[in-house]
Amino acid sequence: MTKTIAKYNDFGDCTPQTAKIVDIRSLTDNTKLFELQFTDSQLNERFTYKPGQFVLLSVFGVGEVPISIASSPHKKGLFQLGIRMVGNVTTKIHQLKKGDLVGIRGPYGNGFPVEENKGKDLLFVAGGIGYLPLRSAFREAVAKKADFGKIFILYGDRCPTDVLFAEEKDEYKQQKEIIFHQTVDRDDDRCWDGNIGVVTTLFPFIKDEIDPANTVAMICGPPIMYKFVVMELEKLKIKPENIYLSLERKMQCGVGKCCHCGIGDKFVCLDGPVFSLEEIQGLLEAL
Amino acid sequence: MATAKPQIGIVGFTGCAGCQLSILDLEDELLDLLQLVDIIDFRMAMTGNKEGPYDILFVEGSIVNEKQEEELKELRKKAKILVAIGTCAVFGGVQALRNFMNDEQVRVRQYGTEGAKKHPVIKVKPLNQVVKVDHYLLECPVNKYDFLNFVKYVLAGGAPKLPNIPVCQQCKEKGNRCIFLEDGILCMGPVMQAGCGALCPSHNLPCDGCRGSILQAAYQQQVDLMLEKGASIEDITRHLLKYTAEDEQLKAFLREKWKEQGKKMEYFIE
Amino acid sequence: MYSKIILQKDLPKLVDELVNDHIVVAPTKAKNVPTFSEVRSSEEVEFSILFNEKLPMIPLKKIFLPSQQTVFKYSLSEGVTESCEELAARVAEKKILVFGASPCDITGVNVLNRIFHEYYTDALFSQIRDRTVIIGMNCLDHCYENCFCETMHSNDPKSGYDIMLTPISKTKLIAVPNSDKGKALLRTHGEIFQEVTTKDHQAYLKALEQKRLNFKSEFPVEGLASEIEDNFESSVWEEFTKKCLFCGSCTFVCPTCYCFSTKDNLSIDLKTGERIRDWDSCYYPEFALVAGGHNFREHQSQRFRYRYLHKFVDIPRRYNLEGCVGCGRCITYCPANIDVRDVLKMIRGVSN
Structure with a gap:
């Protein structure tokens, strides 16, 4: 599949648009879901995005970071960002309250090809905070279940307290088209009754159900995870052009200028963040 | 607030x-x-x-x-x-x-x-x-x-971050002449933390590294180059430790360097 | 004929006229080192630099991408108060004129111009560039031993300047306009210029022919990208890593290095602030470090290699342009005496 870089809308090249925090929900000890709305109401109508696209979030006075959009695209008028406290900016936004202002540029990047793969089985492999952008993608597929085959979701976290949207598990388990498996790397407090191990330990549960010719895989997680997940997918005989990975890199501009996210002749911000394995197999330093 | x-x-x-x-x-x-x-x-x-x-x-x-x-x-x-x-x-x-x-x-x-x-x-x-x-x-x-x-x-509510860039960046931003390169004056700019606006080099004085070294500083390359320019390991050590004697990263590196030369760094100042 | 003749002794007069309605940037020796800086009169201009003594240390990029630049301003209670576009318009109000840019520097600006217009136009860069008039000073021979512009095809830019001055004798230069702005400028300052005679024109053609003969390519760039890629794991990178100080000097003096990072500057009342962008260098350890702690180029050798990959593989492939203009500044200003040509030759040597 050839990808084109689309300019999804015409605002927010260098200057962010002002947005207001309208709701904050705590997902885990260190992760919050922020619901945002532009102060200019016209922008809320024009702000459309694909799952897997990202915005550059400005916390005024501290700085700017790329954050994947966590809400489903069909939700109009507002959007959500799930943010884990890891750096300076993300720590500061955790201190903000409802009504506080932030800046938003974007959406940028290409997003996951969900629409483009109607009729296929979809396999989502998520690690940690990578679950949020993938959730945006598979919620879109789940909402249009009839258009897709089976939907596999493999989700791994470091520990039980890091698990996001734990309550949605039951919803997925009730639907026979959705095959949902979850794991944690370790369970020091002995409070986890599911699988323990890294996300690749979930593959044995699904390997007999995968139809490699008709499956498209989408992956999002910490950098270390990709190599191992790709190995599993290759074992399942899923073709490189059907494996999509959302790559993480440092970003400052989001529009292909600052050069921080360069991998070979690609920029993660413009050409990604979602790449097919086929595209990056020849790229040095990609995985 | x-x-x-x-x-x-x-x-x-x-x-x-x-x-x-x-x-x-x-x-x-x-x-x-x-x-x-x-x-x-x-x-x-x-x-x-x-x-x-x-x-x-x-x-x-x-x-x-x-x-x-x-x-x-x-x-x-x-x-x-x-x-x-x-x-x-x-x-x-x-x-x-x-x-x-x-x-x-x-x-x-x-x-x-x-x-x-x-x-x-x-x-x-x-x-x-x-x-x-x-x-x-x-x-x-x-x-x-x-x-x-x-x-x-x-x-x-934020936390300030060290710039972690060497003095050379600020020297170039100011358009300073490089005294290390052109005059052979021992300048620690390449391995030392900027933020001072390249204060000393802007006045034709070498950087003595009062802000301490940057992350992953290229000590090895810097010291080899200074040795090549004719400085002794004693001079280099005095220079590097002048302000930041208790910089653990730097001290550990210098000890190794002295060992390479078959010398011991302890009490090298008389 | 649009072209005109100017006597070398009249160049100061031209500069003194230009400063009346432009901010003139010209080569000077402001800090004991050749540099481009704003001049208020011809007395500040170092004309010897113009006639190929040495290239200014920091190339023209500093006009369009200054080492530090405000991107937008905000207040905590109102959000963005002054956008990048508004700031850019204000900066671009100043009419900047560059006097005496070398062909390789013009090519360098052209490379940046292309990059800063890809998909998203960078308002700050493009507005300043669009409003700046560039008067070039042609080179008829390699300006010094580190110059390898012919190798990188950079000494004959087809666009990106308004007038090119070419010396046709010891006393005369021909001013060839390359844009409407250039033509207008020659008209406005018509009194300083003379008409081109047949003899002048012949001298001009002869000078260009001499230029063609003088410039020599040092090595073929054809195939360079794939050869570097094939030698991704070469030990040559490690060898040079042992010399490199990772001071980033080469990146700041490079006409085509444009990396930047951003930071916020909060005012003392804690109510307003601005987003700043600052030059950055891919040689620095935090260049590819993400907040989670993963560094995508953790080792010095990876960072050393990346710059070569970006210049000689990635830019050519992505933009169909040479990512290096062969000005040799990175050689001249490297405290560790690393020569980019040696690195490339050794990388190629390994593949043979």
Whole structure:
């Protein structure tokens, strides 16, 4: 599949648009879901995005970071960002309250090809905070279940307290088209009754159900995870052009200028963040 | 923002008090600063000082005897955030070169044979060898704008970050002539933390590295190049340790380098 | 004929006229090093630099991408108060004129111009560039031993300047306009210029022919990209890593290095602030470090290699342009005496 870089809308090249925090929900000890709305109401109508696209979030006075959009695209008028406290900016936004202002540029990047793969089985492999952008993608597929085959979701976290949207598990388990498996790397407090191990330990549960010719895989997680997940997918005989990975890199501009996210002749911000394995197999330093 | 203004203290141990002076030198911003914080302890500048409790305590100077060690530990108990300011507090400063001299000889030279017995000295320590330090503000004397930015960021809820760029970047930004390259003057710019606006090289003086070294500094390459330019390992060591003798990363590297040359670095200063 | 003749002795007069309605940037020796800086009169201009003594240390990029630049301003209670576009318009109000840009520097600006217009136009860069008039000074021979512009095809830019001055004798230069702005400028300052005679024209053609003969390519760039890629794991990278100080000097003096990072500057009242962008260098350890702690180029050798990959593989492939203009500044200003040509030759040597 050839990808084109689309300019999804015409605002927010260098200057962010002002947005207001309208709701904050705590997902885990260190992760919050922020619901945002532009102060200019016209922008809320024009702000459309694909799952897997990202915005550059400005916390005024501290700085700017790329954050994947966590809400489903069909939700109009507002959007959500799930943010884990890891750096300076993300720590500061955790201190903000409802009504506080932030800046938003974007959406940028290409997003996951969900629409483009109607009729296929979809396999989502998520690690940690990578679950949020993938959730945006598979919620879109789940909402249009009839258009897709089976939907596999493999989700791994470091520990039980890091698990996001734990309550949605039951919803997925009730639907026979959705095959949902979850794991944690370790369970020091002995409070986890599911699988323990890294996300690749979930593959044995699904390997007999995968139809490699008709499956498209989408992956999002910490950098270390990709190599191992790709190995599993290759074992399942899923073709490189059907494996999509959302790559993480440092970003400052989001529009292909600052050069921080360069991998070979690609920029993660413009050409990604979602790449097919086929595209990056020849790229040095990609995985 | 919190309603009560944060209570701030600025104190000094062994140093030249230059850091405290540097803060006073913030003439244009001092009044604005006082809108944001209450300075409750600043013996160099005012009377009616209160010994804590501090929301932020800025400490200048290094620790050179046991009495100071106890005092610092007491201060730590009274401070929510303790910030080491300036080269002495962060890396030991010039006086920490004493750590590379024979202890006994130093005391005898200073106090005479009899006096030496009465004045025990300990190794010169940067603050973090005695208490937990929350933040570090660099430069000799401390960069007043770093200080101001720190206060701003703490109040705004962020944490300031070291730039982690070598002095060479700021030299190039200023369009300075490179004295290391063109005149062969030993300059530590390539491995030392910028933020000073390349102050010394802008005045045709070499960087002595008072802000300490950058992350993953290319010591090996820098030292090899200086040896190539004709400097001795003794010169290079004195140069590199002049301000930052207790920079562990740097010290460990230099020990190895001396070993390579079949020499031992201990007490290399006479 | 649009072209005109100017006597070399009249160049100062031209500069003194130009400063009346432009901010003139010209080569000077402001800090004991050749540099481009703003001049208020011809007395400040170092004309010897113009006639190929040495290239200014920091190339023209500093006009369009200064080492530090405000991107937008904000207040905590109102959000963005002054956008990048508004700031850019204000900066671009100043009419900047560059006097004496070398062909390789013009090519360098052209490379940046292309990059800063890809998909998203960078308002700050493009507005300043669009409003700046560039008067070039042609080179007829390699300006110094580190110059390898012919190798990188950079000494004959087809666009990106308004007038090119070419010396046709010891006393005369021909001013050839390359844009409407250039033509207008020659008209406005018509009194300083003379008409081109047949003899002048012949001298011009002869000078260009001499230029063609003087410039020599040092090595073929054809195939360079794939050869570097094939030698990704070469030990040559490690060898040079042992010399490189990672000071980033080469990146700041490079006409085509444009990396930047951003930071926020909060005012003392804690109510307003600005987003700043600052030059950055891919040689620095935090360049590819993400907040989670993963560094995508953790080792010095990876960072050393990346710059070569970006210049000689990635830029050519992505933009169909040479990512290096062969000005040799990175060689001249490297404290560790690393020569980009040596690195490339050794990398190629390994593949043979």
